[in-house]
Amino acid sequence: MNFMGYKRPDGKVGARNYTAIIPSVTCANDVANAICHQVQGTITYQHHQGCCQLPPDLDRVTDTLISLALSPNICNALICSLGCEGTDYERMVKEIAASGKHVEIIHIQELGGVSKAIQQGTDIARRLIIEASGLQREPVDISNVIMSIKCGASDTTSGMASNCVIGYIADKLVDLGATVIFGETTEFIGGEHLLARRGINEEVSKKVYEIVEKMETRAKSLGCDMRKGQPTPGNIAGGLSSIEEKSLGAIVKSGTKPIQGVLEYPEHVTNQKGLWIKDTPGREPEILTGMAATGAQCMMFSTGRGAPQGFPSMPVIKICGNPNTYERMSEDMDLNAGLIIKGEKTIEQVGEEAFAKLLRVLSGEMTKNEAIRYFSAIDIHVLGPVI
Amino acid sequence: MELKLALKVSNLDNVATIFANDIKDGDKVEIRDKKGQSETVTVKGNVPYGHKIATKDIHVGEDINKYGEEIGIATKEIVKGEYVHVQNLDSKRGRGDWKEAK
Numbered sequence A: 001m002n003f004m005g006y007k008r009p010d011g012k013v014g015a016r017n018y019t020a021i022i023p024s025v026t027c028a029n030d031v032a033n034a035i036c037h038q039v040q041g042t043i044t045y046q047h048h049q050g051c052c053q054l055p056p057d058l059d060r061v062t063d064t065l066i067s068l069a070l071s072p073n074i075c076n077a078l079i080c081s082l083g084c085e086g087t088d089y090e091r092m093v094k095e096i097a098a099s100g101k102h103v104e105i106i107h108i109q110e111l112g113g114v115s116k117a118i119q120q121g122t123d124i125a126r127r128l129i130i131e132a133s134g135l136q137r138e139p140v141d142i143s144n145v146i147m148s149i150k151c152g153a154s155d156t157t158s159g160m161a162s163n164c165v166i167g168y169i170a171d172k173l174v175d176l177g178a179t180v181i182f183g184e185t186t187e188f189i190g191g192e193h194l195l196a197r198r199g200i201n202e203e204v205s206k207k208v209y210e211i212v213e214k215m216e217t218r219a220k221s222l223g224c225d226m227r228k229g230q231p232t233p234g235n236i237a238g239g240l241s242s243i244e245e246k247s248l249g250a251i252v253k254s255g256t257k258p259i260q261g262v263l264e265y266p267e268h269v270t271n272q273k274g275l276w277i278k279d280t281p282g283r284e285p286e287i288l289t290g291m292a293a294t295g296a297q298c299m300m301f302s303t304g305r306g307a308p309q310g311f312p313s314m315p316v317i318k319i320c321g322n323p324n325t326y327e328r329m330s331e332d333m334d335l336n337a338g339l340i341i342k343g344e345k346t347i348e349q350v351g352e353e354a355f356a357k358l359l360r361v362l363s364g365e366m367t368k369n370e371a372i373r374y375f376s377a378i379d380i381h382v383l384g385p386v387i
Numbered sequence B: 001m002e003l004k005l006a007l008k009v010s011n012l013d014n015v016a017t018i019f020a021n022d023i024k025d026g027d028k029v030e031i032r033d034k035k036g037q038s039e040t041v042t043v044k045g046n047v048p049y050g051h052k053i054a055t056k057d058i059h060v061g062e063d064i065n066k067y068g069e070e071i072g073i074a075t076k077e078i079v080k081g082e083y084v085h086v087q088n089l090d091s092k093r094g095r096g097d098w099k100e101a102k
Helices: A026-038 A055-070 A089-098 A114-133 A156-175 A192-196 A202-220 A233-237 A243-254 A284-294 A323-329 A347-362
Strands: A002-007 A018-023 A042-044 A074-081 A103-107 A138-141 A146-151 A179-182 A259-263 A274-278 A298-303 A316-320 B004-008 B015-018 B028-033 B038-042 B051-054 B063-066 B069-074
Touching: A002 A347, A018 A026, A018 A055, A018 A114, A026 A042, A026 A074, A026 A114, A042 A114, A055 A074, A055 A089, A055 A284, A074 A089, A074 A114, A089 A103, A103 A114, A146 A156, A146 A243, A146 A284, A156 A179, A156 A243, A156 A274, A156 A298, A156 A316, A156 A347, A179 A243, A192 A202, A192 A243, A202 A259, A243 B069, A274 A284, A298 A347, A316 A323, A316 A347, B015 B028, B015 B063
Parallel strands: A018 A042, A018 A074, A074 A103, A146 A179, A146 A298, A179 A274, A259 A274, A298 A316, B004 B028
Antiparallel strands: A002 A138, B004 B015, B015 B051, B028 B038, B063 B069
């Protein structure tokens, strides 16, 4: 089974072909954004990190930005540096170039300010996108797919309809030799024993418990009930009474296959196949960034209450489990799994529809959030304080 | 008139989820499990779309189960058919407010 993708020098295959304009620090955001607005075919990551953070977090931000550029949906990249940031922009250039991708860098302070940096950056980005735009899609085997999965703005339909559909696709992709990544460690709380049982060995099972315990300890650190933070007020209004109930519905989307291992937040997939966990929080800007950094070409995103957002360089397919929500928000939802709740379609039927959609999106068809560029809210998940 | 359904996911569950709009106190619903077995109960409380009712009496401190797994404990006496949500179900996890959590 094939899809049409862009072959990259490191052997990966992209479903999109962007020039990434990457601010190495939040203080370079406006320059990157201005260049992105000027030059078509480019995307930018408007994050809020990269300075006045503890060294492990600065490494984490540097690594995540490198992984984003290494994503197969990115053809080449321009780093926008301020010049005095805490992230390691030299390492960014070095590691991105080592993958065979064309990468350039500008420094706002060195170039004499914002307007000069925008001018220089625009000229570079124009050259980069012209270079990228000449590439053609080629048929490639489905085993090249790295699919990320997520549920957001969930309600009780998520665990009984849309997440079941994603689980169906996850199993199918694993059987076809592809890679599937799921995360949202917070939403393992109460269901971690079920995931740990699926670890391929003792080490993986232990790691599942370990990341959940760390996340729960952080959630408890302010001395309050985590309810309202997780589940959110919207989850609660949607019938989810506790984090345990939310988690048990959330993990359904991982399907039934063995879990190969746990990836750290900034890590990207090299040649891992099968089903993997990435240790991430549940909030959209941070998990979507983490999943794109994994190298996922695409995300299947399940929702019950109606989450509209996507990600700049990774198409996000919205699959809605709640028939009432689908009726109200069909313009933002790519697929209707509410028909399962209504008894009009089976999980398998919607699963096959969703799989066909996934193949089309991988081959170039836009998702609903992608078409209207609803994807600016992104961020990098850090562990320590801003100081 | 056809009764609205309350779906029970596992045999171990003591709650069922109602996917119907405007279920009011005193309405009758049909609890159905995966094997197709069903039972009619009277709902106690107004139950919004996608929310749960008890499939049996649940005592204070007893586990509440869905998907065959614990989703919390009862903080009040709950009778069969009663609306189960945050007003009578407490989470056991992420409880920074509990000294001896879990």
